[in-house]
Amino acid sequence: MNTQIILDKYVDNIIQIMTPYGTGTGFIIGDLIITNSHVVGGLSEVVISSKQIKRAIAQVIYDDPDYDLAFISSDYVVLKNPLKLSTKMVKNGDIAVAIGHPYGLNYTATEGIVSKASRLYEDLEYIQIDAAINPGNSGGPLLNEDGEVIGVNTFIIQNANNLGFALPYFYVDETIKNFKSENDTNIIKCPSCKNLIKEKKIKNDYCPECGTKLEVAKQRRKGYNPTGATKLMEEILDSLNVNVTLARRSQASWRVDHGSARIEINYYENGIIIGDAKLCRLPKENINKIYDYLLSENKKLTYLQFSINENSIYLSYLIVDSSLTFDEGKIALEKLFSLADKYDEILINKYNTIKLKRDEEDN
Template identity: 80%
Template sequence: MNTQDILDKYVDNIIQIMTPYGTGTGFIIDDLIITNSHVVSGLKEVVISSKLIKRTIAQVIYDDADYDLAFIHIDFKASSNPLKLSLSPVKDGDTTIAIGHPYGLNYTATEGIVSKASRLQDDLEYIQIDAAINPGNSGGPLLNVEGEVTGVNTFIVQNANNLGFALPYFYVDETIQNFKNIKEINIIKCPSCKNFIKEKEIKNDYCFECGTKLLVAKQRRKGYKPSGATKLLEEILSDLDVNVTLSRRSQASWRVQSGSARVEINYYENGIIIGDSKLCQIPKDKINEIYDYLLSQNKKLSYLQFSINENTIYLSYLIVDSSLTLQEGKIAFKRLLDLSDEYDDILINKYNAIKLKRDEEDE
């Protein structure tokens, strides 16, 4: 199969993974979502989405810093074309396809060759490839021309041109079998003695077999805890019945769907907090009417203001972090969420503004 055929056939198995620390890729094998340990960032919960899975919270049930593997579980409808692990190793020069979400560009497939079938790194074998791998690709599948998973895209050499490395399929197969033999979830693999440790039996974050400090156990126990203005922003959103975990895009960025409108909230390093709703685009005809309407509404609005950037209409709320309070923030953001959808409908239906096209993963 060519690259496009492989992507079309197996795309339902490709998962986007989001945490407060970044994004990555995963893929389905049997009833598990496979990804890198560094993608899940030591968390017990991550946000995932795919062609068949609406953006939702899923559980990290296995974390392995040694192989840089993690398993995620959620009940999902199986793809009609499930991915399978390869039964044979790659060879130098083999054609290979990497699928992932680099820089948030969903379902990107890149083709290359196996530069070196076995490259030793810290006592582990890796497949060296020249297919383009970028941030966001980590945890995604490396496929052969039959569409079989030959490895997990794991890391790149910074400032090098298409120099990527994938963990071979046999490490994944070994880990899946060992994990399933335990018949329990929430397992951590000790990077020192290599034993599979049941999280519920860990005390004081130490491996009870060899005494090694399990850093991932500590991170899983603590979870993600926002602080300062970030914590206040999330309290405000929670009080407005927004699922903060699902809306969080990073430690300082949130996205909330409000009807047909979408509200982006960003907290910048200079202390500025901006809530932006990118509504619609100005029409070609009767532009003066829509300008007059926006100006008249700006005179009536409090907390919020309309603006136009190029030909796109925005409804925004701006405040400095030191001025943000729970009470005032709830008023302002509630208005932004409520009025964004309302104004989007008015501008489109009454003033013939042009509805924005959304990326499929933004709906």
């Protein structure tokens, strides 16, 4: 089975996972979404999406910093071609296919070989592969040529050429069985004594069995709490009935779909906050009329302004963080949301601009 056939057959099993700290990959095995512990970032809830799952909030029900594994629970339809864990011994030279979302490039599959079937690292065995994996691949499945899961893509050697490592399937199988035997959720594996600890039994973030400080328990208890202008921006978005968790792309980036328009809000290190609605593209004809219309509208607008970058038309709101207030920010973003949708329709229907195509990720 070649790489493209494998991807086409099992793509519905591949999940994109998003947190304020970054993005990663997961995959469905049975009724669980499997990923890395470092992908979920110690949070008790994350945002997931796939070809079959609309962007949604999902619960992290198991976190294992020892194996760097985490399990996520979510409702999804029964898949036509479910992934299964392999039961075959992995050998040097075997074909290996890594599937994930590296650098946000969704559903990317790379093929390589198993360079070393068992590489010992910090008391755990890993499968060393030469298939290209990058940030965003973490937590995704490593498949053999039969489309079976032989590992979880876990880490790479920085500044090395295609040196990737996957946690073998037998650790995953062991962990699933141990988790299921607890017949409960919200479980943390203590990295010291290796016991599975029910979160409700943890006091003051210490393992009740061995007394080790459980950093994951502390992170889950605290959750993600924005501060400063980031917190203010999220309060403004919340007041506009935006689900901030679903809109959040990172600690300083949000995306809101309103009608046919998509608004990207970014808070930059230099203190500038920009809300950009990328509306549509310029056609080959009647460009002068479009320019005249945009310039005339700019004279009428408050808070917002039209601009053109290459051949794309933008409606934008720009402010410095020190000048941002709740009332002014709410007025400006409310205008941006409503007018972006309105102007997008006008430009497409009246001036024959080209409607934007969106990537499959954010359905």
